[in-house]
Amino acid sequence: MTPGARIAAAIAVLDQIGNGQPAEQALTAWARASRYAGSKDRAAVRDHVFDVLRSKRSLGDGTGRSLMRRLALREGWDVDALFLGEGHAPAPLTKAEQDALATPFDLTAAARCDVPDWLWPHWQDSLGDKAESAALAQQARAEVFLRVNRRRGTPDDAQSALADEGITTTAHDTVAGCLRIQSNPRRLKTAAAYLGGLVDLQDASSQHAVRQVPVPAGARLLDYCAGGGGKALAFADLTDAQVFAHDIAPQRMLDLPVRAGRAGVSITQLPTAQLADHAPFDIVFCDAPCSGSGTWRRTPDAKWRLTETRLSELQQMQRAVLRDAAPLVGAKGRLVYATCSVLERENDDTVAAFLAANTGWACDSRMQLLPDHDGDGFYMAILSRS
Numbered sequence: 001m002t003p004g005a006r007i008a009a010a011i012a013v014l015d016q017i018g019n020g021q022p023a024e025q026a027l028t029a030w031a032r033a034s035r036y037a038g039s040k041d042r043a044a045v046r047d048h049v050f051d052v053l054r055s056k057r058s059l060g061d062g063t064g065r066s067l068m069r070r071l072a073l074r075e076g077w078d079v080d081a082l083f084l085g086e087g088h089a090p091a092p093l094t095k096a097e098q099d100a101l102a103t104p105f106d107l108t109a110a111a112r113c114d115v116p117d118w119l120w121p122h123w124q125d126s127l128g129d130k131a132e133s134a135a136l137a138q139q140a141r142a143e144v145f146l147r148v149n150r151r152r153g154t155p156d157d158a159q160s161a162l163a164d165e166g167i168t169t170t171a172h173d174t175v176a177g178c179l180r181i182q183s184n185p186r187r188l189k190t191a192a193a194y195l196g197g198l199v200d201l202q203d204a205s206s207q208h209a210v211r212q213v214p215v216p217a218g219a220r221l222l223d224y225c226a227g228g229g230g231k232a233l234a235f236a237d238l239t240d241a242q243v244f245a246h247d248i249a250p251q252r253m254l255d256l257p258v259r260a261g262r263a264g265v266s267i268t269q270l271p272t273a274q275l276a277d278h279a280p281f282d283i284v285f286c287d288a289p290c291s292g293s294g295t296w297r298r299t300p301d302a303k304w305r306l307t308e309t310r311l312s313e314l315q316q317m318q319r320a321v322l323r324d325a326a327p328l329v330g331a332k333g334r335l336v337y338a339t340c341s342v343l344e345r346e347n348d349d350t351v352a353a354f355l356a357a358n359t360g361w362a363c364d365s366r367m368q369l370l371p372d373h374d375g376d377g378f379y380m381a382i383l384s385r386s
Contacts, residue, residue: 001036001037001038001041001044001088002087002088002089003081003082003089004081004082004083004084004086004087004088004089004090005087005088005089006041006044006045006048007048007068007072007082007083007089007090008088008089008090009030009034009037009041009045010045010048010049010052010064010068011063011064011065011067011068011090012030012064013026013027013030013045013049013064014049014052014063014064014067014068015063015064016029016030017049017053017301018063018064022301022305023049023050023053023299023300023301026049027042027045027046027049030045039186043186047141048068048071050141050300051071051141052064052067052068052071053300053301053303053304054114054138054139054140054141054296054297054300055071055074055114055139056114056300056304057107057110057111057112057114057115058107058111058112058113058114058139059071059074060105065090066100068090069083069093069097069101070101073101079093079101080092080093109132113131113132113135113136114135114138114139114303115135115303116303116304116306118307118308119306122311122343122344122345123135123342123343125344126342126343126344126345126347127342127370130370133370134342134370134371134372134377137297137370137371137372137373138296138297138300138303138371139297140297141297142203142295142297142298142371142376143180143181143204143373143374143375144180144181144185144188144201145172145178145179145180145181145201145202145203145204145207145375146158146169146178146179146180146181146188146199146200146201146202147177147178147199147200147201147202147207147234147237148177148178148179148198148199149197149198149199149200149237149263149264149265150177150237150238151237151263151264151265152196152197152198152263152264153198155171155177155179157198158179158193158198158199159171159179161191161192161193161198162179162188162191162193162199165187165191165192165193166183166184166187167181167183167184167185167187167188167191168181168182168183168184169181169182170182172204172374173374174208174374175204175207175208175211175374175375176211177207178202178204178207178208179199180204188201195262196262197261197262197263197264200230200233200259200262200263201230202230202234203295203375203376203378204374204375204376205294205340205369205374205375205376205377205378206230206231206234206340206375206376206378207234208369208375208378209231209338209367209369209378209380210231210234210235210238211238212365212367212380212382213235213283213285213334213336213380213382214334214382215235215238215239215241215282215283216282217240218240218241218242219239219241219242219282219283220241220242220244220280220281220282220283221235221239221241221242221243221244221281221282221283221284221285222243222244222245222246222270222275222278222281222283222284222285222328223235223243223244223245223246223285223287224246224284224285224286224287224321224325224328225246225247225248225286225287225288225289225321226245226246226247226252226253226256226287227247227252227253227287228252228253228255228256228259229245229253229255229256229259229260229267231285231287232244232245232256232267233256233259233260233263233265233267235285236260236263236265236266236267237263237265241282241283242268243265243266243267243268244267244268244269244270244278244281245267245268245269245270246269246270246271246272246275248272250269250271253269256269257269275328276327276328279327279328279329279330280328280329280330280331280333281328281329281330281333282330282332282333282334283333283334283336284325284326284328284329284333284334284335284336285336285338286321286322286325286335286336286337286338287338287339287340288317288318288321288322288337288338288339288346288350289314289317289318289321290314290318290339290340290341290346291306291310291311291314291341291343291346292340292341293306293340293341293342293343293346293377294339294340294341294342294369294370294371294376294377294378294379295340295371295376295377296371297371297376298376311343311345311346314346315345315346315349315350318337318339318346318350319350319353319354321337322335322337322350322351322354323354323357326354326358326361329385331385332384332385333384333385334364334382334383334384335361335382335383335384336380336381336382336383337350337351337354337380337381337383338378338379338380338381339378339379340376340377340378340379341377341379342368342370342371342377342379346379347368347379347381348366348381351363351366351381351383354383355383360385360386361383361384361385361386362383362384362385362386363381363382363383364382364383364384365381365382366379366380366381366382367379367380367381
């Protein structure tokens with residue numbers, strides 16, 4: 001595909017998203033209907049679409065064609081060469097489109113920061129003087145981080161093995177055992193270091209959070225909302241704890257046995273009905289369902305799909321998670337509440353509501369990381385019986 005044809009494809013996908021189709025579904029449908037598109041073409045179209053979604057409001061919103069025109073202008077591309085009308089490229093710009101492109105438009109603070117209007121007051125209340133910088137950080141693509149499985153080798157081993165396959169990395173400045181991919185991240189899934197379990201994908205903020213949880217020697221640890229099991233895998237690699245994983249939707253953990261086998265760790269999956277039989281646990285880690293507002297540069301369409309009603313529903317789910325998980329914690333154990341959100345309503349407010357309803361608990365520590373060059377936004381509070 002020519003660069004112009006990739007632009008045209010991105011326009012078509014963005015129009016489908018504008019009509020209400022989730023981004024991943026729209027991209028998958030386009031790829032299936034475009035068998036001629038190679039892997040590099042698919043990657044380029046995906047990058048265009050996600051670059052737009054991260055900055056949809058600051059690019060002026062509108063149709064896919066309008067958004068891609070603005071993206072091309074922002075990135076310094078040759079707009080006339082891309083909108084050429086030849087080789088499946090989009091039609092040339094009309095005089096009205098050229099004039100519109102040359103005319104700056106005024107943006108509200110929420111639009112400039114690419115935050116929905118209804119959410120902007122909550123965003124500001126949650127982040128204060130960091131509200132703008134945290135929002136603007138999510139207009140850029142997220143870094144790709146790896147966790148080195150220490151049972152398989154050292155960070156130096158991992159960097160060397162990855163370099164042999166053209167994947168260059170650097171060590172994270174503050175998170176031990178975390179590598180930042182500098183080049184060729186799309187080669188990772190076929191790299192021997194990944195297939196052999198030496199490294200696994202995990203954001204640096206999640207890795208940092210796992211390392212902050214005090215896990216006693218020989219502890220019994222439950223990853224209560226395990227999802228794909230990334231944190232359970234990290235705990236199993238970093239500690240000698242007996243690690244259990246649970247998710248209310250067990251299909252989310254489908255790949256966990258394969259990932260654990262690659263990493264050389266053992267994780268026992270528990271269905272909901274068996275949790276009480278295996279309690280008490282020394283650590284119950286609850287990475288609760290949330291808005292994902294700290295990870296919106298990875299899933300930018302989720303930002304635009306979030307509503308006030310959905311946020312309220314998530315708050316109720318988060319309170320239910322803590323309510324249901326607390327009885328599984330042993331007398332001297334810890335209940336850890338975490339989200340990948342930066343919104344106070346999902347974080348401190350949820351913890352405060354739990355503590356108000358459960359007077360036998362106290363918050364030992366809390367942590368709020370904001371999205372930046374070194375990782376995603378992440379919140380964690382460690383609770384214990386008082």
